[in-house]
Amino acid sequence: MTELERGPLGQRRGRGARERILSASQQLFRDQGINRTGMDQLSAVAQVSKRTAYQHFSSKDELVTEYLRRFDPDVMPGVFDRTDLTPRERLLAAFEMPASTPLCPYIAAAVELHDPGHPASRYARDYKTAIAARLTDTAREAGATNPEQLGEQLALLIDGASVRTRVLDSESFSTAAAIAAVLIDNALQSAPSQAGHTESLSTGGDR
């Protein structure tokens, strides 16, 4: 047979190993956690020999870090770039998550690895900081009186909703969205721009 068998994702079995490994990581780390997923099982699911896995990632720690890095374009995919929404609507859109959303992988990794010095933990910290900054930018764009404060507050709400969705399985994101609406309204009521007009003035300048 000149053509090799095909994996469940339709990829060739010889090539593209790296992608399949990262893809399997995404599934297994989410479903079983990082610590409870061994490299043997991971390789099996990725349809890659363990030897190959270690040729692409020098250690499991490195794989975990790379696994987290892959989420950047994924998490909150286009929320901040949706020009069809007003800044205010964009802030609220960050809370529209399906009830089955898994725990934010950055939080999961930081808690599971339990070492603040681990590259993955550092990356999680950076990511959380970046998200807060994005929220702050959008809050400023919306005309909030104290954008830094509002950004930090909304970030906290998102994390709270994420962790409660995991520990309990209540509809925590709608609870968080309700709080967000109150905070946003409070922050905008004493500002010039009001809801219901397309985005216009002051496209963020300091970032």
Add this chain to the structure above:
Amino acid sequence: MTELERGPLGQRRGRGARERILSASQQLFRDQGINRTGMDQLSAVAQVSKRTAYQHFSSKDELVTEYLRRFDPDVMPGVFDRTDLTPRERLLAAFEMPASTPLCPYIAAAVELHDPGHPASRYARDYKTAIAARLTDTAREAGATNPEQLGEQLALLIDGASVRTRVLDSESFSTAAAIAAVLIDNALQSAPSQAGHTESLSTGGDR
């Protein structure tokens, strides 16, 4: 020597093993996490032979569950019972946490164990539900328009602050407290009782 050596906690070395084991669990699970703490190390720190540890707890899983159970009187020690505070003040007092507060052990356990069916995970769920109920009761006592909603919201804020204190190490509890103040004021402004008077009417009735 008729009297045995004394451990770091002043307890006799032969007796009181169970207490020392739970005490060591508290320290090690907090500092290293559950998964990264082995029974050998735990026994050593507790100054107890591993054999004795397994005579008190039939498995590590059982120890973890018992370890969580020990927090009931600890976490939020008297906040809900402080009659010197008005209900409103009690709700806000729940956010007065030192900046070095470790991640809520129930969240940590649920994330680390990663099995919703694990006894410890179930217990964590029960605990979180109970805390929300306590907050709801206090919110009702304070005269909130929608006590269930406010209780759930405050519970989410606490968890968000807890997890962000761990992942970043910002002063998230003060951020959460600021949000809580807004939510509480919003929920009470259309209610009869106002801030600044000692607790009086309607000591909780339905619990």
Add this chain to the structure above:
DNA sequence: CGTTACTTACACAGCCCGGTGTACTTAAGG
């Protein structure tokens, strides 16, 4: 064809983990 780069199968080393078996020691209490 041969070379090059990648992948595979499989065994294995070394470690830590949860948990147990065994035989011994010690304090308390009648």
Add this chain to the structure above:
DNA sequence: CCTTAAGTACACCGGGCTGTGTAAGTAACG
């Protein structure tokens, strides 16, 4: 004194883990 309850020391088992060594296979390219 003897009994009983509790703890101790220590070796050990089976299993899973990360990571490696080795030798063979295979596609692509010239």
